[in-house]
Amino acid sequence: MPAEQGQGPAAVVQSSETAADGTLSAREVVKHFRGVHALDGVSLTLQPGEIVGLIGPNGSGKTTLLNVLSGIYPPTSGRVWCRGRDVTTRKPHVIAHLGVGRTFQNIRLFSHLTVRQNVEVGSVSGRKVEGVDHQADVDRLLDRFSLSGSAEAQALSLPYGAQRRVEIARALAGRPLFLLLDEPAAGMNEAESDQLLETIMGVRKDFGCGVLIVDHDLRLIMRLCERIHVLAEGVTLATGTPQEVRADRQVIDVFLGDALKDDV
Amino acid sequence: MAVFARLISSRFMRSVLRTAVPLVVVLVAVMVVGAVMAPDGRGATYRLLVNFLITVVIVVALQMFTGNSGIVSWGHAAFVGIGAYSTAWFSVPMVIKEDIFPGLPAWMMGAEWGLVPCLLVSTAIGALAAAVVGLAICRMKETAMAMSTLGLLVIAHGIYSNWEGWTRGTEGVYALPTNTTIYIACGFACLAVLLAVMFKYSRVGLRLQASREDPLSAESTGVSVVRARYFAWVASAAMSALAGSLWAQFNLAFGPAQFYYAQVFAILSMLVIGGLATVSGALVGAGITTVIFEVLRGVENEGNLFGIEVPQISGLAQMILALITLLILIFRPNGLLAWWELDGWIVKARDRFWKGGRKLAPDAGEKGGE
Numbered sequence A: 001m002p003a004e005q006g007q008g009p010a011a012v013v014q015s016s017e018t019a020a021d022g023t024l025s026a027r028e029v030v031k032h033f034r035g036v037h038a039l040d041g042v043s044l045t046l047q048p049g050e051i052v053g054l055i056g057p058n059g060s061g062k063t064t065l066l067n068v069l070s071g072i073y074p075p076t077s078g079r080v081w082c083r084g085r086d087v088t089t090r091k092p093h094v095i096a097h098l099g100v101g102r103t104f105q106n107i108r109l110f111s112h113l114t115v116r117q118n119v120e121v122g123s124v125s126g127r128k129v130e131g132v133d134h135q136a137d138v139d140r141l142l143d144r145f146s147l148s149g150s151a152e153a154q155a156l157s158l159p160y161g162a163q164r165r166v167e168i169a170r171a172l173a174g175r176p177l178f179l180l181l182d183e184p185a186a187g188m189n190e191a192e193s194d195q196l197l198e199t200i201m202g203v204r205k206d207f208g209c210g211v212l213i214v215d216h217d218l219r220l221i222m223r224l225c226e227r228i229h230v231l232a233e234g235v236t237l238a239t240g241t242p243q244e245v246r247a248d249r250q251v252i253d254v255f256l257g258d259a260l261k262d263d264v
Numbered sequence B: 001m002a003v004f005a006r007l008i009s010s011r012f013m014r015s016v017l018r019t020a021v022p023l024v025v026v027l028v029a030v031m032v033v034g035a036v037m038a039p040d041g042r043g044a045t046y047r048l049l050v051n052f053l054i055t056v057v058i059v060v061a062l063q064m065f066t067g068n069s070g071i072v073s074w075g076h077a078a079f080v081g082i083g084a085y086s087t088a089w090f091s092v093p094m095v096i097k098e099d100i101f102p103g104l105p106a107w108m109m110g111a112e113w114g115l116v117p118c119l120l121v122s123t124a125i126g127a128l129a130a131a132v133v134g135l136a137i138c139r140m141k142e143t144a145m146a147m148s149t150l151g152l153l154v155i156a157h158g159i160y161s162n163w164e165g166w167t168r169g170t171e172g173v174y175a176l177p178t179n180t181t182i183y184i185a186c187g188f189a190c191l192a193v194l195l196a197v198m199f200k201y202s203r204v205g206l207r208l209q210a211s212r213e214d215p216l217s218a219e220s221t222g223v224s225v226v227r228a229r230y231f232a233w234v235a236s237a238a239m240s241a242l243a244g245s246l247w248a249q250f251n252l253a254f255g256p257a258q259f260y261y262a263q264v265f266a267i268l269s270m271l272v273i274g275g276l277a278t279v280s281g282a283l284v285g286a287g288i289t290t291v292i293f294e295v296l297r298g299v300e301n302e303g304n305l306f307g308i309e310v311p312q313i314s315g316l317a318q319m320i321l322a323l324i325t326l327l328i329l330i331f332r333p334n335g336l337l338a339w340w341e342l343d344g345w346i347v348k349a350r351d352r353f354w355k356g357g358r359k360l361a362p363d364a365g366e367k368g369g370e
Helices: A009-020 A062-069 A092-097 A115-125 A134-144 A160-173 A190-207 A218-224 A242-247 A249-256 A258-263 B002-009 B011-037 B044-069 B076-091 B094-100 B115-137 B142-162 B182-201 B203-213 B215-220 B225-251 B261-274 B279-302 B316-331 B342-355 B362-366
Strands: A024-033 A036-046 A051-055 A077-082 A100-102 A178-182 A210-214 A227-232 A235-240
Touching (some): A024 A062, A036 A062, A036 A210, A036 A235, A051 A062, A051 A218, A062 A178, A062 A210, A092 A100, A100 A160, A115 A134, A115 A160, A115 B203, A134 A160, A160 A178, A190 A210, A218 A242, A227 A242, A235 A242, A235 A249, A242 A249, B011 B044, B011 B342, B044 B182, B044 B225, B044 B261, B044 B279, B076 B115, B076 B142, B076 B225, B076 B261, B115 B142, B182 B203, B182 B225, B182 B279, B203 B215, B203 B225, B215 B225, B261 B279, B261 B316, B279 B316
Parallel strands (some): A051 A210, A051 A227, A100 A178, A178 A210
Antiparallel strands (some): A024 A077, A227 A235
């Protein structure tokens, strides 16, 4: 259980503001693992339809923030709001029902189910929408992600790149308003990463969901995101447009360094 | 009518029928053999076949829960016992009941019900018991859940052995009426297979299988893992109790020792040998294990294996079964059928058979999903 913090009237006002909008947001989230401060007061808001990049060195708390947002860990303190509801201590499936879909850093498919069944679980368990034709939706998603040919194959039998696509298709099948992608470009070459960029742009255009993407592929992040949030050692180092973040002295010192000069 | 036609043509029904039909054919074949060999409904072969069909219901019930959730239940024999004792309470003739169940209330004392009401009441009591204990058990983590089912088995055994007024303790129960015939056993075995296949392909079944593969990513995909497990737990316990009632109305006398470790071990072995993930695996495992047990029992009792003299060793059947289960776990950990139902294997065999004769379509390689 997260500890209640006595923040006075200011906190109350902030909460009621948050309650009115349709965003997914973390408010002053703190997460400690036995004394390790994975997150130390991070706030981040994701609007529907925007693409936000979350970057930072290894161990800066990116995945932890994703896990707190999707309900896998309850935060030590701070709150998580989803579409006007306080979901700080709710289970992951409740948050998924509210419209938060996600993928995992080290792909976590339902290995022995078929590709179609993987996507079907997403469709029948995700955000409830009246009058959905699950079979048609699943077929469309399989088609969109070039998975129709292997729909009846067990998920674990697919090559790595296709498994990544299954994971995104499964998340999208749940009709999310917010999509959290944890290192989707890991292990991809430049051509594949370009293709992923097209895919995510297309997803935003056709599904209208907000995308929060964690990745080390700065070439991808800089071209894809409208807004970038930089974490370092569990605190927010900088936040702003790619240009602003690129120009930030602190960011260059702590994290980006030579990578920026070479890649962008 | 239009709704019905759409249901039949849906992907769900097609999958259900494709998987269930071969299994039902096997079960009916067993029934026909029994009916032809023993038209009078007597003899060792007849008993063997009827008990096999009832065993199929028990193993299929366990598959519904354990196969789809991936959580081993050691406690299902307790529900078989609930079904058997409930049946005894409502079917044993009053004169005997006054002697063996002095604790029963008056209205139950007078009950001398037939097959169908006994099956219904046993199933309901089994479901109720599971619904109550499931509230606690289904909230636990996977390993704790498996352990607590073992606790359930021990508690149930304690109750059966000591609740003298209702169970006659370790002395056991007798004088149940014979109501289960080979036709009835086969009918319920087919029904159990059909229900288990429908469950597997249903939304809840799919969610439960997803939680078996990865509980965390299932939750993140929107699956309430606790709810899916609870549903399967109650359904599978109800089916176990039904099987217990069928069994009691065929074997007529029993005691608490009939619902304990040896039975749990036998049922689990059947599932492991055939393959946990499939309903076909439950059926195949039950068949193979029944045959092995039968052959070995002959050895144990008469010291005779296919006409060859062998030394008599008591407990040999158990030991060999344990050895076979161990070998399966080492060399084929997903069981003989692994991830494919019988219909999948038939398709595979057909493809392999045709391979020599004609060229496969380019995408055929993806079909089996090795």
